[in-house]
Every structure is written in C-alpha cells, then in structure tokens.
Amino acid sequence: MKSRLLFLALLLVGGQTAEALAQGDTPAEAGKTAAVLVAAQYETRNIQLARRPKATSHRWYLLRTPRQVATWGEGRAQRQRWQRGVTGDIALSRIFPAEHKRVDYEPGDLRTLGRYPDWRRLQGIIAPGLLGRLQPSGSVAVLGRTAERYLGQVDGVDVEVLWLADLGLPALVRQVFGDREASLHLQALYTDDEAPWGFVDTANYDHLDYADLGDMEADPFVARISRAEGGHHP
Amino acid sequence: MKRSTFTLSSLALAVGLSLAGSACAESPEKWYDDGARAVDQAQQLRADRHRAKNVILFVGDGMGVSTVTAARILEGQLRGAKGEENRLSFELLPYVALSKTYNTNQQTPDSAGTMTAMMTGVKSKAGVISVNQYAERGNCASTQGNELTTFLEQAEMAGMSTGVVTTARLTHATPAATYAHSPERNWESDDKLTDEAKANGCKDIARQLIEFPYGDGLEVAMGGGRRHFIPREVVDGEGKQGKRKDGRDLTAEWQEKDRNSVYVWNQAQFDAIDTEQVDHLLGLFESSHMEYAFDRPSDLGGEPSLSAMTGKAIDVLDNNEKGYFLHVESGRIDHAHHAGNAYRALTDTIEFAKAIETAMQKVDMADTLILVTADHSHVFTIAGYPTRGNPILGKVVGNDGAGNPTGVDQLAEDGMPYTTLGYTNGRGFHDLAVGGDTAYGEPINAGSRTDLSDVDTEGQGFHQEALVPLSAETHAGEDVAIYAGGPGAYLMHGVQEQNVIYHVMRKATRMDRKLRRAERERRQEERRRDDD
Numbered sequence: 123m124k125s126r127l128l129f130l131a132l133l134l135v136g137g138q139t140a141e142a143l144a145q146g147d148t149p150a151e152a153g154k155t156a157a158v159l160v161a162a163q164y165e166t167r168n169i170q171l172a173r174r175p176k177a178t179s180h181r182w183y184l185l186r187t188p189r190q191v192a193t194w195g196e197g198r199a200q201r202q203r204w205q206r207g208v209t210g211d212i213a214l215s216r217i218f219p220a221e222h223k224r225v226d227y228e229p230g231d232l233r234t235l236g237r238y239p240d241w242r243r244l245q246g247i248i249a250p251g252l253l254g255r256l257q258p259s260g261s262v263a264v265l266g267r268t269a270e271r272y273l274g275q276v277d278g279v280d281v282e283v284l285w286l287a288d289l290g291l292p293a294l295v296r297q298v299f300g301d302r303e304a305s306l307h308l309q310a311l312y313t314d315d316e317a318p319w320g321f322v323d324t325a326n327y328d329h330l331d332y333a334d335l336g337d338m339e340a341d342p343f344v345a346r347i348s349r350a351e352g353g354h355h356p
Numbered sequence: 357m358k359r360s361t362f363t364l365s366s367l368a369l370a371v372g373l374s375l376a377g378s379a380c381a382e383s384p385e386k387w388y389d390d391g392a393r394a395v396d397q398a399q400q401l402r403a404d405r406h407r408a409k410n411v412i413l414f415v416g417d418g419m420g421v422s423t424v425t426a427a428r429i430l431e432g433q434l435r436g437a438k439g440e441e442n443r444l445s446f447e448l449l450p451y452v453a454l455s456k457t458y459n460t461n462q463q464t465p466d467s468a469g470t471m472t473a474m475m476t477g478v479k480s481k482a483g484v485i486s487v488n489q490y491a492e493r494g495n496c497a498s499t500q501g502n503e504l505t506t507f508l509e510q511a512e513m514a515g516m517s518t519g520v521v522t523t524a525r526l527t528h529a530t531p532a533a534t535y536a537h538s539p540e541r542n543w544e545s546d547d548k549l550t551d552e553a554k555a556n557g558c559k560d561i562a563r564q565l566i567e568f569p570y571g572d573g574l575e576v577a578m579g580g581g582r583r584h585f586i587p588r589e590v591v592d593g594e595g596k597q598g599k600r601k602d603g604r605d606l607t608a609e610w611q612e613k614d615r616n617s618v619y620v621w622n623q624a625q626f627d628a629i630d631t632e633q634v635d636h637l638l639g640l641f642e643s644s645h646m647e648y649a650f651d652r653p654s655d656l657g658g659e660p661s662l663s664a665m666t667g668k669a670i671d672v673l674d675n676n677e678k679g680y681f682l683h684v685e686s687g688r689i690d691h692a693h694h695a696g697n698a699y700r701a702l703t704d705t706i707e708f709a710k711a712i713e714t715a716m717q718k719v720d721m722a723d724t725l726i727l728v729t730a731d732h733s734h735v736f737t738i739a740g741y742p743t744r745g746n747p748i749l750g751k752v753v754g755n756d757g758a759g760n761p762t763g764v765d766q767l768a769e770d771g772m773p774y775t776t777l778g779y780t781n782g783r784g785f786h787d788l789a790v791g792g793d794t795a796y797g798e799p800i801n802a803g804s805r806t807d808l809s810d811v812d813t814e815g816q817g818f819h820q821e822a823l824v825p826l827s828a829e830t831h832a833g834e835d836v837a838i839y840a841g842g843p844g845a846y847l848m849h850g851v852q853e854q855n856v857i858y859h860v861m862r863k864a865t866r867m868d869r870k871l872r873r874a875e876r877e878r879r880q881e882e883r884r885r886d887d888d
C-alpha cells in the first residue's frame with residue numbers, strides 16, 4: 123500500500139523529483155532534507171482571549187514533494203495542489219474528488235488574479251523571511267525530531283516558531299495579537315514511504331480551466347463551486 | 357483602374373494616423389477644421405465595388421464598445437496624451453455598422469453561437485459550433501442534417517488559402533466555428549466526447565481541424581490548445597500532458613500531410629519559419645490559452661504576439677494568387693473581463709489593434725476586405741464625470757463648478773472614492789498583489805463598496821468593483837460595432853443582424869461565382885480522369 127502511494131507520487135511529479143534532487147533544485151528552507159515526500163497533519167487554532175473566550179480549530183493536511191504541494195482541510199470537498207514547472211512557473215489545481223473534477227489555474231491565470239505565489243512559502247508554510255526576524259532560542263523535541271525554537275515580535279505581534287530545519291516545516295507557529303491567539307500545530311509527520319496518504323490521481327478527472335469558467339455559467343458544477351468559493355486557509 | 361479606388365481607405369488611414377499622431381494643441385479652430393475635414397473625407401468616399409481577393413475577419417472576443425473606448429484612451433495615455441482623442445488602428449477604417457449579437461435561444465449570447473452566425477450566415481444557439489438552431493446542445497444525433505457550411509470551408513472549396521490565428525485555444529469556440537461543426541463547444545478533444553457523441557459519429561474539434569475535408573486544408577492555424585492535439589500519455593515540450601484518449605498525435609499527422617507542412621510550438625521555431633517555403637503551418641504555443649499580452653514577456657517558454665502571428669499568417673497565405681481568408685481572434689479580452697480585471701482586457705485590446713495595424717500595413721487595401729468586430733460585449737462601464745485626461749484605470753477626479761479639475765478624488769455619497777471603470781456584476785474588488793496565502797479562493801466581493809483611498813487602481817492586479825455578486829463577470833447583450841475597409845466594405849452599414857457579416861464576405865469575394873467555377877473545374881477534372 124505504502125509503496126504504491128510513493129509510486130503514485132513519483133508518477134505525478136512526472137519523474138522530475140529525482141532529477142530535481144540531483145540538481146540540488148530544492149527550495150531554500152525545505153532543502154536540507156533527504157526526504158522526497160513529506161506528509162503532515164496540522165491543526166490551526168484560533169482562541170479569542172478577551173471578554174467572551176471562544177476557541178475554534180481546524181485540522182488540515184499537507185503533502186509535499188520538491189515540485190508539488192497539496193493541502194486539504196478535514197471534511198472539505200476540495201483539495202489544492204500547487205505544482206512548480208521546469209521553468210519555475212507555479213500552477214494551481216483545485217481538486218474535487220467527489221465529483222471527479224479538477225479546475226486548473228495556469229500561471230497566467232494566477233497573474234490575472236493578482237496572485238504571485240511564493241514557492242518557498244508554499245513548501246514551508248511560513249513566510250520565507252520570518253525566521254530571520256526572530257531570535258533563535260534553543261531547541262525542543264517534537265514528534266521524535268529536533269525543532270529549533272524562534273521567538274520575537276514582528277509588526278507588533280508576538281511570534282513563536284518551532285522549526286524542523288531538516289524538513290523545512292514548522293512544528294508550531296503561534297501568533298498573539300492582543301486579545302486573540304492564532305496557532306498552527308503539527309500533529310503527525312511522515313516521510314517517504316511511511317506516508318499514510320498520497321496525491322489524488324486526477325488523470326481520469328474532468329479537467330476545467332479557470333479561464334473558461336466565465337463561459338460555463340450554465341454548468342451546474344461550475345455554478346456550485348463558484349458559490350462555495352472561499353477555500354481553506356491553513 | 358484598380359489603383360484609383362484604393363486611395364480612399366488608405367487616405368483615411370493616412371489622415372487618421374496623422375491626426376492621431378499630431379501633437380498639435382487643441383483649440384476651437386482645430387475642432388472646427390478637423391470636423392470639416394472629416395466631412396470632406398466622407399464626401400470623397402466611394403463604394404468600392406471591386407471584388408475582394410482576400411478577406412481578413414478580426415474578432416475581439418468580448419470587445420464591446422466600452423472596451424474599445426477605454427482601450428483607445430489607455431493607448432493614448434500610455435503615449436503621454438490625454439487619451440480621449442486617440443484612435444485605435446481599426447477606428448480609422450471608413451465604414452462602421454452595429455451588430456445585433458443575440459443567439460436564437462439567448463438574449464445575451466455566447467461566443468459559439470455568435471461566431472456561427474458570422475461564419476455561416478445563420479444565427480444559432482449558444483454553445484453550438486456551426487450547426488443551426490434545430491440542433492440540441494450536446495446532442496450529436498440532433499446535428500445530422502443541421503450542419504452549416506462556413507465561409508472558410510467555401511474559401512477552401514474555391515481554391516483560396518485559409519488561416520486561423522488566435523490567442524485562445526485553436527479549438528475554443530470562436531476559432532472552432534470557422535472549421536468545425538459540433539453541438540457542444542466543449543468537445544475540444546475526444547476525452548470530452550459523450551458515449552452518445554461517439555456512437556453517432558461526432559468528431560472532436562481538434563480532429564476536425566486536422567481532418568478538414570475541403571480544398572487542401574487550412575494553410576495556417578496558430579494559437580494555443582496543444583493539449584487537445586496530443587495523447588494524454590505524451591508530455592509536451594513545456595512539460596504539460598496531452599488530453600487525447602485515442603492515442604493520436606495530431607501534430608504529427610499534420611506534418612505527414614505533405615512535404616511542406618510544418619508544426620511549431622515555441623518562439624524560436626516561429627521565428628525560423630520561411631513563409632515562402634511553408635504551405636501548411638500549425639503553431640500551438642501553449643498547452644491551453646496563450647498568455648495575456650501583458651504577461652507575454654514573463655512567459656519563460658516564449659510565444660509570439662498576436663501581431664507577429666498575424667503578420668506571419670499573411671506572409672504564408674498571400675502566396676496563393678486566388679486569394680485567402682484569414683480569421684484573427686483576440687481571444688482573451690473576454691477572459692480578463694470575466695475575471696474582472698480591466699487592465700488585461702484593455703492591454704489585450706491594444707495588442708489586437710496592433711495586429712490589425714500590422715495587417716493594414718502588409719496587405720493591399722485595394723484587394724483586401726478587412727472586417728473588425730466583436731462576438732459580444734461585457735458588462736463593463738465607463739462612469740462618473742472624470743476630468744479630461746483622467747487616467748482611465750484611475751479613480752474619478754472630477755471638475756469644480758467652473759469646469760476645472762479639482763485635483764482630488766471625487767467622493768461618492770458613502771464618502772469613498774470610486775473608479776471610472778467598473779462592472780455591473782462579477783467577483784468584485786480585489787487587489788491581490790500582496791496575497792500569498794497557500795490556498796486560493798478569494799470570496800466573492802461584490803455588492804458592497806470598498807474604501808479605495810489607499811489602493812492603486814491602475815495596477816495590473818486591481819479588480820474593479822461590481823454590483824451583483826456572480827462567480828464570474830458576464831457578457832452583455834447590447835450591440836457591438838463592425839469596422840470595415842477595402843472592397844465591399846461599403847456593404848457594412850446601419851444596424852444589422854450579426855449573420856450579415858457572412859453575407860458581406862460572400863458578396864465582396866463573389867463567392868457564388870467562385871464556387872460555381874470550382875465545381876465546373878472539378879467536373880472537368882473528373883471527366884478527364886474518366887477519359888484517361
């Protein structure tokens with residue numbers, strides 16, 4: 123089962139993984155790892171501290187190879203998959219497994235929408251320059267790995283990050299905005315053939331282009347996903 | 357004799373260009389003289405009844421009149437002028453008519469039904485490609501006996517050369533309606549054909565381009581949409597997978613057709629084409645649609661501009677003494693409007709005008725009919741009372757009581773500034789350049805106002821405000837313009853049904869006579885063969 127998933131993942135990146143690694147073509151903060159595939163489970167928590175304390179949480183998943191990042195929220199109907207092409211262009215697919223549909227955003231479509239995704243951020247979740255603005259404060263063990271601890275203030279917000287340098291992923295990001303605290307917690311982590319889930323094979327899906335949606339107003343699927351727009355924000 | 361008539365349109369062109377380029381200060385005298393000169397020119401205009409050897413039909417997808425006006429102003433302002441007085445290349449053509457764009461089943465039309473009207477002379481339904489209104493969308497069996505013959509097909513039968521150039525996919529509705537017949541615009545490759553379609557013999561659109569049965573097939577086909585021509589197992593030169601399930605590589609089949617058939621997919625190959633040696637040119641520069649004109653420089657693969665493709669197409673097509681028909685589509689004005697991004701809709705319109713200018717410079721207007729139109733409009737408006745020369749993508753800065761610019765943003769009743777350009781519906785305001793969330797999915801943000809005081813509305817990432825929240829901004833139902841020059845152009849006048857465009861092209865080229873002659877020649881050839 124596990125080996126089949128790994129095979130699938132390698133297939134989906136079109137065999138570019140090995141080549142990319144051989145050339146050292148890996149993102150800066152995710153590049154110190156020998157793991158080709160990383161699967162992580164996170165929980166985003168929001169806590170309202172003042173007057174009426176309220177907490178919400180949301181679990182989501184990340185699957186990453188050097189050229190692909192997929193994220194999906196628990197209980198959500200869609201997944202996002204970001205892909206980096208050989209030329210460095212980044213494309214997005216929104217995947218709807220229940221309907222067997224995939225909506226593709228070509229790099230040009232993303233630019234039309236004013237979106238210039240940062241590959242290092244897609245791979246490492248946090249903004250690439252964030253750690254540089256914080257102070258290293260020792261290390262702690264998280265899920266059997268060593269995480270570096272960073273503390274500091276960014277634009278008036280208290281920030282704490284536990285960083286898994288070997289994988290280029292945060293184990294914790296905590297931001298305290300006065301009366302509100304937002305945090306991201308790593309709950310499970312797998313690499314390579316340990317990964318319990320894989321990329322969705324969309325080869326037999328119905329593929330739609332974002333640029334064509336405007337001319338598909340009569341299509342019930344297009345009408346429904348457009349209404350439900352809002353996506354999932356890790 | 358022929359030469360004497362051609363002066364008219366080229367005169368208008370020359371005078372118009374000099375006007376547009378003049379830095380001469382505005383004055384009451386100048387307004388008066390320019391107005392009088394326009395009438396003098398009109399008086400000299402004579403209907404050019406000569407036969408049009410060539411026809412070029414330019415279609416700006418979604419290029420309504422408000423889009424033309426705003427693009428004209430932007431082009432002028434990019435040159436440092438006030439902008440309103442500017443004229444785009446095709447606005448110098450001497451004849452203009454209005455085109456009623458509705459489909460037989462839709463008040464506000466789509467591109468498939470409208471291009472069917474222009475190419476076949478028969479108005480039809482939304483979503484169908486060159487079949488008549490008796491066909492049911494998506495139903496293959498219903499098309500039998502309801503296919504229409506297109507002007508491009510007739511040009512091939514008459515021995516003319518033919519070409520299609522677009523920035524959209526070559527299999528997209530507008531270009532498809534020139535060479536294909538389908539009850540469903542989305543059947544671009546065989547992966548989308550339904551079981552019913554396959555059972556009843558409907559072919560996908562890409563395949564119809566390659567298996568085109570008339571004349572010797574299209575001489576030029578350039579645009580995007582490579583994925584519909586190659587098998588899904590094949591990864592193309594830009595790392596993208598094909599879509600075909602039947603395993604056919606139509607780009608290879610094109611090249612096998614005859615010795616001088618060429619297939620190119622990148623800028624370097626495009627540049628290397630010897631237009632005198634190539635008989636059949638297929639160019640597929642993107643897996644899906646080509647880039648917007650604004651983004652083309654950042655395309656790492658490299659792809660030609662619409663004007664470069666137009667020039668190259670004419671160079672290949674004009675090798676035929678029997679003349680040619682060329683269709684050029686600016687396919688992405690429509691897409692940028694649907695996304696609510698006026699910046700790209702206007703910059704694509706400006707590139708479209710450049711492509712038309714390229715054609716006007718290359719061809720002899722004495723024997724070439726040039727038509728420029730749109731398939732439909734968009735709900736895009738130029739509103740408020742901005743002062744003269746106010747940046748067209750900017751916020752409204754009005755005039756004071758004395759009629760002089762106030763120099764400050766005009767405020768609406770809600771106390772907030774507003775832009776000149778806007779949409780009646782769509783996704784609404786977004787200024788996303790500082791995005792960066794790992795997930796896409798901006799909520800629709802229409803129907804309420806945003807304080808734009810600190811927003812750069814002239815940037816490429818700005819999305820205009822909209823009133824009615826819809827997943828995408830929509831087409832609009834008002835008429836679009838038809839601009840015409842060259843022999844037969846005088847037939848374009850008044851308010852016309854969109855399908856009249858086909859009939860003007862037929863009349864101007866004397867297609868009836870051509871087809872009769874071609875039929876005679878074909879029979880003679882048959883007899884000769886029987887005798888042998």
Ligand SMILES: [Zn+2]
Nearest residue numbers: 336337418690
């Ligand atoms: Zn459209």
